[in-house]
Amino acid sequence: MKTLKHSRQRDAIMRCLMARHDHPTADAVYLSVKEEFPNVSLGTVYRNLNLLADLGEIRRLNCGSGPERFDGDTHPHYHFICRECGQVADLSMDVLSQMDEAAQAHCGGRIDSHITYFYGVCRDCLAASNN
Amino acid sequence: MKTLKHSRQRDAIMRCLMARHDHPTADAVYLSVKEEFPNVSLGTVYRNLNLLADLGEIRRLNCGSGPERFDGDTHPHYHFICRECGQVADLSMDVLSQMDEAAQAHCGGRIDSHITYFYGVCRDCLAASNN
DNA sequence: CTAATAATGATAACCATTACTAATTATAAT
DNA sequence: ATTATAATTAGTAATGGTTATCATTATTAG
Numbered sequence: 001m002k003t004l005k006h007s008r009q010r011d012a013i014m015r016c017l018m019a020r021h022d023h024p025t026a027d028a029v030y031l032s033v034k035e036e037f038p039n040v041s042l043g044t045v046y047r048n049l050n051l052l053a054d055l056g057e058i059r060r061l062n063c064g065s066g067p068e069r070f071d072g073d074t075h076p077h078y079h080f081i082c083r084e085c086g087q088v089a090d091l092s093m094d095v096l097s098q099m100d101e102a103a104q105a106h107c108g109g110r111i112d113s114h115i116t117y118f119y120g121v122c123r124d125c126l127a128a129s130n131n
Numbered sequence: 132m133k134t135l136k137h138s139r140q141r142d143a144i145m146r147c148l149m150a151r152h153d154h155p156t157a158d159a160v161y162l163s164v165k166e167e168f169p170n171v172s173l174g175t176v177y178r179n180l181n182l183l184a185d186l187g188e189i190r191r192l193n194c195g196s197g198p199e200r201f202d203g204d205t206h207p208h209y210h211f212i213c214r215e216c217g218q219v220a221d222l223s224m225d226v227l228s229q230m231d232e233a234a235q236a237h238c239g240g241r242i243d244s245h246i247t248y249f250y251g252v253c254r255d256c257l258a259a260s261n262n
Numbered sequence: 263c264t265a266a267t268a269a270t271g272a273t274a275a276c277c278a279t280t281a282c283t284a285a286t287t288a289t290a291a292t
Numbered sequence: 293a294t295t296a297t298a299a300t301t302a303g304t305a306a307t308g309g310t311t312a313t314c315a316t317t318a319t320t321a322g
Contacts (some may be wrong), residue, residue: 002267003267003268003320005267005268005269005270005319005320006268006269006318006319006320006321007269007270007318008318009269009270010269015191025309026309026310027309030202035282039271039272040270040271041271041273042271042273042310043270043272043273043310043311043312044269044270044271046309046310047269047270047311048269050310050311051288059198062193062195062196064193064246065193066312067308067309067310072239080233080234080240080242082240082252088305089238091234091237091238093233093234093236093237094238094299096230096233099227099230099247099249100249102224102227103209103222103224103249104224105213105224106224107220107222107224107251107253108247108253108254108309109211109251109252109253109254109255109256109282110249110251110252110257111211111249111250111251111255112251112252113249113250113251114196114247114248114249114250115247115248115250116230116245116246116247117245117246118231118234118238118242118244118245119242119243119244119245119246120199120238120239120240120241120242120243120244121240121265122238122240123238123239123240123245124240126240126241127239133298133299134289134299135299136287136288136289136298136299136300137287137288137299137300138287138288138299138300138301139287139288140301141300156278158277170302170303171302172301172302172303172304173302173303174279174280174301174302174303174304175300175301177278177279177301178280178300178301179300181279181280184278195304197278198277198278198279199278199279204310228277228288229310249265257283263322264321264322265302265320265321265322266319266320266321266322267319267320267321268306268311268318268319268320269317269318269319270316270317270318271303271314271315271316271317272313272316273313273314273316274311274312274314275294275310275311275312275313276308276309276310276312277307277308277309277311278307278308278309278310279306279307279308279309280305280306280307280308281304281305281306281307282303282304282305282306282320283302283303283304283305284301284302284303285300285302285303285309286299286300286301286302286306287298287299287300288297288298288299288300288318289295289296289297289298289299290295290297290298291294291295291296291297292293292294292295292296
Protein backbone atom coordinates (compact mmCIF):
# COMPACT_ATOMS: atom_id res chain seq x y z
CA MET A 1 0.00 0.00 0.00
CA LYS A 2 0.90 3.63 -0.44
CA THR A 3 2.15 5.58 2.54
CA LEU A 4 1.92 9.34 2.56
CA LYS A 5 5.16 11.25 2.51
CA HIS A 6 5.54 14.74 3.83
CA SER A 7 5.71 17.64 1.38
CA ARG A 8 6.29 21.35 1.89
CA GLN A 9 4.14 22.21 -1.10
CA ARG A 10 1.19 20.26 0.29
CA ASP A 11 1.61 22.03 3.62
CA ALA A 12 1.53 25.38 1.88
CA ILE A 13 -1.61 24.41 -0.05
CA MET A 14 -3.30 23.32 3.16
CA ARG A 15 -2.23 26.48 4.96
CA CYS A 16 -3.53 28.59 2.10
CA LEU A 17 -6.94 26.95 2.34
CA MET A 18 -7.11 27.34 6.10
CA ALA A 19 -6.16 30.99 5.86
CA ARG A 20 -8.55 32.21 3.21
CA HIS A 21 -12.31 31.90 3.29
CA ASP A 22 -13.20 32.87 -0.26
CA HIS A 23 -13.31 29.27 -1.53
CA PRO A 24 -10.53 29.68 -4.08
CA THR A 25 -10.19 27.83 -7.35
CA ALA A 26 -7.17 25.63 -8.02
CA ASP A 27 -5.64 28.45 -10.00
CA ALA A 28 -6.14 30.92 -7.15
CA VAL A 29 -4.47 28.48 -4.75
CA TYR A 30 -1.66 28.11 -7.27
CA LEU A 31 -1.08 31.86 -7.31
CA SER A 32 -1.05 31.99 -3.51
CA VAL A 33 1.34 29.09 -3.08
CA LYS A 34 3.56 30.50 -5.79
CA GLU A 35 4.50 33.39 -3.52
CA GLU A 36 6.24 30.95 -1.19
CA PHE A 37 7.31 28.42 -3.86
CA PRO A 38 7.93 30.46 -7.00
CA ASN A 39 8.24 27.42 -9.22
CA VAL A 40 5.52 25.22 -7.83
CA SER A 41 3.63 23.50 -10.61
CA LEU A 42 -0.08 23.83 -11.27
CA GLY A 43 -0.18 20.06 -11.54
CA THR A 44 1.15 19.78 -8.01
CA VAL A 45 -1.63 22.02 -6.78
CA TYR A 46 -4.31 19.96 -8.51
CA ARG A 47 -2.78 16.68 -7.35
CA ASN A 48 -2.70 17.80 -3.72
CA LEU A 49 -6.11 19.44 -3.74
CA ASN A 50 -7.57 16.18 -4.98
CA LEU A 51 -5.58 14.17 -2.47
CA LEU A 52 -6.67 16.37 0.43
CA ALA A 53 -10.27 16.29 -0.72
CA ASP A 54 -10.18 12.49 -1.00
CA LEU A 55 -8.71 12.32 2.50
CA GLY A 56 -11.56 14.51 3.72
CA GLU A 57 -9.28 17.31 4.91
CA ILE A 58 -10.81 19.84 2.53
CA ARG A 59 -14.03 20.06 0.56
CA ARG A 60 -14.74 20.39 -3.13
CA LEU A 61 -17.38 22.91 -4.18
CA ASN A 62 -19.25 22.78 -7.47
CA CYS A 63 -21.25 25.96 -7.39
CA GLY A 64 -23.03 25.66 -10.69
CA SER A 65 -20.74 26.97 -13.38
CA GLY A 66 -17.10 27.82 -13.65
CA PRO A 67 -14.11 25.95 -12.29
CA GLU A 68 -14.15 23.86 -9.15
CA ARG A 69 -13.63 25.62 -5.83
CA PHE A 70 -12.13 24.37 -2.59
CA ASP A 71 -13.01 24.92 1.05
CA GLY A 72 -10.67 24.37 3.99
CA ASP A 73 -13.62 24.25 6.35
CA THR A 74 -14.96 20.69 6.43
CA HIS A 75 -17.71 21.36 8.94
CA PRO A 76 -21.09 20.81 7.26
CA HIS A 77 -22.34 24.21 6.22
CA TYR A 78 -24.20 25.93 3.40
CA HIS A 79 -22.95 28.37 0.82
CA PHE A 80 -24.39 31.45 -0.76
CA ILE A 81 -23.52 32.51 -4.30
CA CYS A 82 -24.07 36.04 -5.53
CA ARG A 83 -25.27 35.93 -9.12
CA GLU A 84 -23.94 39.45 -9.68
CA CYS A 85 -20.34 39.22 -8.56
CA GLY A 86 -20.02 35.44 -8.30
CA GLN A 87 -18.60 35.44 -4.78
CA VAL A 88 -19.13 32.32 -2.69
CA ALA A 89 -19.78 32.97 0.99
CA ASP A 90 -20.37 30.77 4.01
CA LEU A 91 -23.76 30.78 5.70
CA SER A 92 -23.69 30.41 9.46
CA MET A 93 -26.79 28.27 9.32
CA ASP A 94 -27.19 24.75 10.65
CA VAL A 95 -27.42 22.04 8.04
CA LEU A 96 -30.97 20.72 8.00
CA SER A 97 -30.62 16.95 8.23
CA GLN A 98 -34.40 16.65 8.26
CA MET A 99 -34.14 17.49 4.56
CA ASP A 100 -32.58 14.08 4.05
CA GLU A 101 -35.38 12.39 5.95
CA ALA A 102 -38.01 14.29 3.98
CA ALA A 103 -36.38 13.28 0.72
CA GLN A 104 -35.94 9.71 1.91
CA ALA A 105 -39.72 9.28 1.85
CA HIS A 106 -39.70 9.93 -1.90
CA CYS A 107 -36.78 7.70 -2.77
CA GLY A 108 -36.56 3.94 -3.22
CA GLY A 109 -32.93 3.89 -2.13
CA ARG A 110 -31.06 5.37 0.81
CA ILE A 111 -30.29 9.06 1.14
CA ASP A 112 -27.46 10.08 3.43
CA SER A 113 -26.62 13.67 2.59
CA HIS A 114 -27.45 16.69 0.50
CA ILE A 115 -25.66 19.66 -0.94
CA THR A 116 -27.40 23.00 -1.17
CA TYR A 117 -26.31 26.25 -2.74
CA PHE A 118 -28.32 29.38 -2.13
CA TYR A 119 -28.49 31.99 -4.85
CA GLY A 120 -29.25 35.67 -4.75
CA VAL A 121 -27.57 39.07 -4.60
CA CYS A 122 -25.06 39.88 -1.91
CA ARG A 123 -25.19 42.95 0.29
CA ASP A 124 -22.54 44.81 -1.66
CA CYS A 125 -24.13 44.22 -5.04
CA LEU A 126 -27.52 45.21 -3.64
CA ALA A 127 -26.07 48.49 -2.42
CA ALA A 128 -24.33 49.09 -5.74
CA SER A 129 -27.55 48.57 -7.73
CA ASN A 130 -29.38 51.05 -5.53
CA ASN A 131 -27.25 53.90 -6.82
CA MET B 132 -32.65 42.55 -32.23
CA LYS B 133 -32.48 38.88 -32.91
CA THR B 134 -35.63 36.97 -33.75
CA LEU B 135 -35.76 33.24 -33.31
CA LYS B 136 -36.01 31.18 -36.45
CA HIS B 137 -37.45 27.71 -36.57
CA SER B 138 -35.10 24.75 -36.75
CA ARG B 139 -35.76 21.04 -37.10
CA GLN B 140 -32.66 20.20 -35.13
CA ARG B 141 -33.76 22.33 -32.21
CA ASP B 142 -37.15 20.67 -32.29
CA ALA B 143 -35.53 17.26 -32.15
CA ILE B 144 -33.35 18.32 -29.23
CA MET B 145 -36.38 19.62 -27.37
CA ARG B 146 -38.35 16.46 -28.13
CA CYS B 147 -35.46 14.32 -26.92
CA LEU B 148 -35.40 16.13 -23.59
CA MET B 149 -39.15 15.89 -23.13
CA ALA B 150 -39.10 12.19 -23.90
CA ARG B 151 -36.31 11.00 -21.66
CA HIS B 152 -36.11 11.51 -17.91
CA ASP B 153 -32.54 10.46 -17.23
CA HIS B 154 -31.16 14.00 -17.40
CA PRO B 155 -28.83 13.37 -20.33
CA THR B 156 -25.53 15.09 -21.03
CA ALA B 157 -25.02 17.10 -24.21
CA ASP B 158 -23.26 14.13 -25.72
CA ALA B 159 -26.15 11.79 -24.89
CA VAL B 160 -28.58 14.22 -26.49
CA TYR B 161 -26.28 14.36 -29.49
CA LEU B 162 -26.39 10.58 -29.88
CA SER B 163 -30.18 10.58 -29.61
CA VAL B 164 -30.69 13.36 -32.12
CA LYS B 165 -28.21 11.75 -34.46
CA GLU B 166 -30.62 8.91 -35.08
CA GLU B 167 -32.98 11.33 -36.76
CA PHE B 168 -30.36 13.71 -38.14
CA PRO B 169 -27.34 11.54 -38.90
CA ASN B 170 -25.04 14.47 -39.48
CA VAL B 171 -26.17 16.85 -36.82
CA SER B 172 -23.20 18.58 -35.24
CA LEU B 173 -22.27 18.40 -31.58
CA GLY B 174 -21.86 22.16 -31.68
CA THR B 175 -25.48 22.52 -32.78
CA VAL B 176 -26.58 20.46 -29.81
CA TYR B 177 -24.58 22.60 -27.39
CA ARG B 178 -25.73 25.83 -28.98
CA ASN B 179 -29.39 24.86 -28.75
CA LEU B 180 -29.17 23.38 -25.28
CA ASN B 181 -27.73 26.66 -24.08
CA LEU B 182 -30.31 28.67 -25.98
CA LEU B 183 -33.19 26.62 -24.59
CA ALA B 184 -31.78 26.84 -21.09
CA ASP B 185 -31.37 30.61 -21.37
CA LEU B 186 -34.97 30.85 -22.60
CA GLY B 187 -36.03 28.84 -19.56
CA GLU B 188 -37.47 25.97 -21.61
CA ILE B 189 -35.08 23.43 -20.12
CA ARG B 190 -32.87 23.30 -17.05
CA ARG B 191 -29.15 22.87 -16.58
CA LEU B 192 -27.98 20.45 -13.88
CA ASN B 193 -24.55 20.54 -12.27
CA CYS B 194 -24.59 17.45 -10.12
CA GLY B 195 -21.17 17.70 -8.60
CA SER B 196 -18.72 16.14 -11.02
CA GLY B 197 -18.76 15.14 -14.62
CA PRO B 198 -20.24 16.97 -17.58
CA GLU B 199 -23.31 19.15 -17.41
CA ARG B 200 -26.72 17.49 -17.60
CA PHE B 201 -30.03 18.79 -18.92
CA ASP B 202 -33.60 18.43 -17.76
CA GLY B 203 -36.68 18.94 -19.91
CA ASP B 204 -38.81 19.32 -16.80
CA THR B 205 -38.66 22.94 -15.66
CA HIS B 206 -40.97 22.54 -12.70
CA PRO B 207 -39.03 23.20 -9.49
CA HIS B 208 -38.02 19.82 -8.13
CA TYR B 209 -35.15 18.10 -6.40
CA HIS B 210 -32.75 15.47 -7.70
CA PHE B 211 -31.19 12.41 -6.21
CA ILE B 212 -27.76 11.16 -7.28
CA CYS B 213 -26.64 7.61 -6.64
CA ARG B 214 -22.97 7.61 -5.70
CA GLU B 215 -22.64 4.02 -6.89
CA CYS B 216 -24.01 4.13 -10.42
CA GLY B 217 -24.16 7.89 -10.89
CA GLN B 218 -27.76 7.98 -12.07
CA VAL B 219 -29.68 11.20 -11.54
CA ALA B 220 -33.33 10.74 -10.60
CA ASP B 221 -36.21 13.09 -9.91
CA LEU B 222 -37.64 13.33 -6.43
CA SER B 223 -41.39 13.86 -6.25
CA MET B 224 -40.94 16.16 -3.29
CA ASP B 225 -42.08 19.74 -2.98
CA VAL B 226 -39.35 22.35 -3.07
CA LEU B 227 -39.01 23.86 0.38
CA SER B 228 -39.07 27.61 -0.15
CA GLN B 229 -38.82 28.08 3.61
CA MET B 230 -35.16 27.04 3.13
CA ASP B 231 -34.60 30.36 1.40
CA GLU B 232 -36.22 32.25 4.25
CA ALA B 233 -34.17 30.37 6.82
CA ALA B 234 -30.97 31.15 4.92
CA GLN B 235 -32.03 34.75 4.41
CA ALA B 236 -31.68 35.32 8.14
CA HIS B 237 -27.97 34.49 7.90
CA CYS B 238 -27.21 36.55 4.83
CA GLY B 239 -26.60 40.25 4.43
CA GLY B 240 -27.94 40.23 0.89
CA ARG B 241 -31.07 38.83 -0.70
CA ILE B 242 -31.64 35.13 -1.30
CA ASP B 243 -34.16 34.12 -3.93
CA SER B 244 -33.56 30.46 -4.65
CA HIS B 245 -31.56 27.38 -3.83
CA ILE B 246 -30.38 24.25 -5.56
CA THR B 247 -30.20 20.99 -3.68
CA TYR B 248 -28.86 17.61 -4.70
CA PHE B 249 -29.47 14.60 -2.50
CA TYR B 250 -26.84 11.89 -2.39
CA GLY B 251 -27.04 8.25 -1.43
CA VAL B 252 -27.43 4.78 -2.91
CA CYS B 253 -30.34 3.98 -5.20
CA ARG B 254 -32.65 1.02 -4.78
CA ASP B 255 -30.95 -1.07 -7.46
CA CYS B 256 -27.45 -0.54 -6.12
CA LEU B 257 -28.64 -1.29 -2.59
CA ALA B 258 -30.10 -4.58 -3.78
CA ALA B 259 -26.94 -5.42 -5.72
CA SER B 260 -24.73 -4.84 -2.69
CA ASN B 261 -26.89 -7.12 -0.57
CA ASN B 262 -25.87 -10.14 -2.62
C1' DC C 263 24.29 6.54 4.64
C1' DT C 264 21.87 4.23 1.43
C1' DA C 265 17.94 2.22 -0.74
C1' DA C 266 13.24 2.57 -1.71
C1' DT C 267 9.58 5.20 -3.12
C1' DA C 268 6.50 9.23 -2.84
C1' DA C 269 6.32 13.88 -4.61
C1' DT C 270 7.68 17.34 -7.73
C1' DG C 271 8.08 20.44 -12.01
C1' DA C 272 7.55 20.54 -16.69
C1' DT C 273 4.99 19.37 -20.31
C1' DA C 274 1.86 16.80 -23.13
C1' DA C 275 -2.63 14.89 -23.40
C1' DC C 276 -7.49 14.93 -22.45
C1' DC C 277 -12.25 16.17 -22.40
C1' DA C 278 -16.10 19.21 -22.24
C1' DT C 279 -17.38 23.25 -24.19
C1' DT C 280 -17.11 27.34 -27.12
C1' DA C 281 -15.78 30.07 -31.22
C1' DC C 282 -15.27 30.51 -36.11
C1' DT C 283 -16.73 30.24 -40.91
C1' DA C 284 -18.53 29.16 -45.23
C1' DA C 285 -22.68 27.00 -46.76
C1' DT C 286 -27.61 26.24 -45.89
C1' DT C 287 -32.23 27.11 -44.38
C1' DA C 288 -36.18 29.70 -42.73
C1' DT C 289 -38.74 33.79 -42.86
C1' DA C 290 -39.99 38.48 -44.62
C1' DA C 291 -40.43 41.57 -48.35
C1' DT C 292 -41.17 42.27 -52.96
C1' DA D 293 -43.17 32.60 -56.69
C1' DT D 294 -38.56 35.22 -56.32
C1' DT D 295 -35.49 37.45 -53.92
C1' DA D 296 -33.33 39.50 -49.90
C1' DT D 297 -32.18 39.08 -45.08
C1' DA D 298 -30.67 37.02 -41.32
C1' DA D 299 -30.65 32.93 -38.33
C1' DT D 300 -28.97 28.22 -38.26
C1' DT D 301 -26.16 24.68 -39.44
C1' DA D 302 -22.05 21.25 -40.11
C1' DG D 303 -17.50 20.96 -39.73
C1' DT D 304 -13.60 22.12 -37.55
C1' DA D 305 -10.31 24.74 -34.86
C1' DA D 306 -9.55 26.76 -30.49
C1' DT D 307 -10.12 27.21 -25.52
C1' DG D 308 -10.00 26.26 -20.55
C1' DG D 309 -9.87 23.36 -16.77
C1' DT D 310 -8.04 19.17 -15.35
C1' DT D 311 -5.43 14.89 -15.54
C1' DA D 312 -1.55 11.89 -17.07
C1' DT D 313 3.30 11.05 -18.02
C1' DC D 314 8.01 11.00 -16.82
C1' DA D 315 12.58 12.12 -15.55
C1' DT D 316 14.37 14.32 -11.44
C1' DT D 317 14.20 15.55 -6.54
C1' DA D 318 12.89 15.07 -1.75
C1' DT D 319 11.39 12.29 2.16
C1' DT D 320 11.40 8.42 4.98
C1' DA D 321 12.73 3.54 6.56
C1' DG D 322 16.25 0.44 7.52
